[in-house]
Amino acid sequence: MEQTATQTVDTDNAKHGSQPVSRADRREAQTIRIMEAAKRCFVRSGFQGASMNEICREAEMSPGALYRYFPSKESMIEAIAEADMAEDAKILAEMVDNPDVIDGFVSAAIGHLMHVHESGNAPLFTEIRAEGMRNEAVCQCCEASMRQTSEAIFNYLQAAVDRGEIKPRAPLDILLPVMMALGEGLVLADLPSKGIAISEIDKLMRAAVAANLRPVNRAGQV
Amino acid sequence: MEQTATQTVDTDNAKHGSQPVSRADRREAQTIRIMEAAKRCFVRSGFQGASMNEICREAEMSPGALYRYFPSKESMIEAIAEADMAEDAKILAEMVDNPDVIDGFVSAAIGHLMHVHESGNAPLFTEIRAEGMRNEAVCQCCEASMRQTSEAIFNYLQAAVDRGEIKPRAPLDILLPVMMALGEGLVLADLPSKGIAISEIDKLMRAAVAANLRPVNRAGQV
DNA sequence: ATTGACAGAGCGAACGTTCATTCTCATATG
DNA sequence: CATATGAGAATGAACGTTCGCTCTGTCAAT
DSSP, X not given: XXXXXXXXXXXXXXXXXXXXXXXXXXXXXXXXXXXXXXXXXXXXXXXXXXXXXXXXXXXXXXXXXXXXXXXXXXXXXXXXXXXXXHHHHHHHHGGGGOSSHHHHHHHHHHHHHHHHHHHTOHHHHHHHHHHHTTOHHHHHHHHHHHHHHHHHHHHHHHHHHHTTSBOOSSOHHHHHHHHHHHHHHHHHHTGGGGTOOHHHXXXXXXXXXXXXXXXXXXXXXX | OOOOOOTTTTGGGGGGTSOOOOHHHHXXXXXXXXXXXXXXXXXXXXXXXXXXXXXXXXXXXXXHHHTTTOSOHHHHHHHHHHHHHHHHHHHHHGGGGOSSHHHHHXXXXXXXXXXHHHHTOHHXXXXXXXXXXXXXXXXXXXXXXXXHHHHHHHHHHHHHHHTTSBOOSSXXXXXXXXXXXXXXXXXXXXXXXXXXXXXXXXXXXXXXXHHHHOBSSSSOOO
């Protein structure tokens, strides 16, 4: 995933037989390179703490070049927050396939947890949350992603209610924000990095979710 | 709680019959004034985003004066993080009195939640978490407060286990971090500000906690 | 195929501003 | 009088951003 390339990205790939890299391809590759570098800097120093010089150094690029891709530092922050949130929302939305609603819900949360843990993006996630408290654009994109996720889960759970599989302890529009807040706490704490096994987290979370969604007949309550 | 005082704090209180305010008293009052002002600025702009000028303006004090109380911006951040964390830990530790362990646990979490909500410190809390990811001193004070809280709860729960009142679903040293992460998520989300009633949060949380602590005989599982 | 003009990409010095901090001096208190 | 406290201008560093410039690959016209 890392690149040691100079500023030429992959010009010499052509010599090795790859696609001849069009203008647009190169531009996209460079944009990604900058965003990856910026992410690393933001994780290390925070949105406001990371300087454009630091980002330039990390991306092995001059300020003049970097500013051809992003018109301002603000726009980079927004782009990264948006990409990160979109990625999270996408992962969470994938659970809709699982027919067992408790299992689907829990494993989506665990999947999200593991993804953030493995990508080392827990600090970035925290940073985005903090920035969203005062930056209008970042706040909007957080809320948009949250709303999107929330709606997907809502429909998923509502269908299970309609099918008579669960009998939630509270109306879904109250239960959902509460459950999402719990899940977010779990993600932010990054417990796997503190040596706590996923299987244990899964077990405890499953019990908590089952206690609130209340599956009607099948096993699961212990 | 707000002060409209000029830079004289309460010199003229002496004329009205208050204590004659010693040097030390005045110094302490000024220190508190600066910290309150700084907290407001940090909530508004973030640790790195708030400038010393902004803090000086908020505290109605010149830079020269302010630097007589704190040697650097860093030291202000550390002092505020420490004070905030200590306050949180204190509130959470108070639950140890409640003989019903489920109720004690849940109402401590809810109490913490309400305190952060009412003091409007949710953004500060978020900011401290983010800063703790990269600032060694802030990280240490977060961990110290966490450890303190964790130990208090551990002993509280362990006693209940020994008394045979609960039968936790996992060893306490695993269950505790997980529960604390969930609680922190709840605090950070500041759900009351989104119109979700405390009674609902309490109900859902109680069910989740009961499902994991598993009280042995009395009512509570529904 | 060769040429020549052009646009995109990159560089790095330089800009004006703002930052945290310090200095000097005045005032007020014990 | 000695000392603590405060004001506010001054300081140098660092910031985000812009500028003028070069280099290079693309492509139409020849």
